[in-house]
Amino acid sequence: MFKSVKGQFIITIITAVLFVFHIFVNVTELSGFIDILFYFIMIIAVYNAGLLTQKYIQTNKAKKK
Numbered sequence: 001m002f003k004s005v006k007g008q009f010i011i012t013i014i015t016a017v018l019f020v021f022h023i024f025v026n027v028t029e030l031s032g033f034i035d036i037l038f039y040f041i042m043i044i045a046v047y048n049a050g051l052l053t054q055k056y057i058q059t060n061k062a063k064k065k
Helices: 005-025 032-064
Strands: none
């Protein structure tokens, strides 16, 4: 989809923030399996955002040298 690290970084951060926001705002109860699945996907999105943050910082440091 996005070939640049900056584009991937921005989209991933937005996705992770929206997942976390939805978890805190959603007060309705879903079935148990759907809740567990949604939390699992949120954890993966936040973890992926952390990995891309590290990759983005490392590529920016390499460009500055």
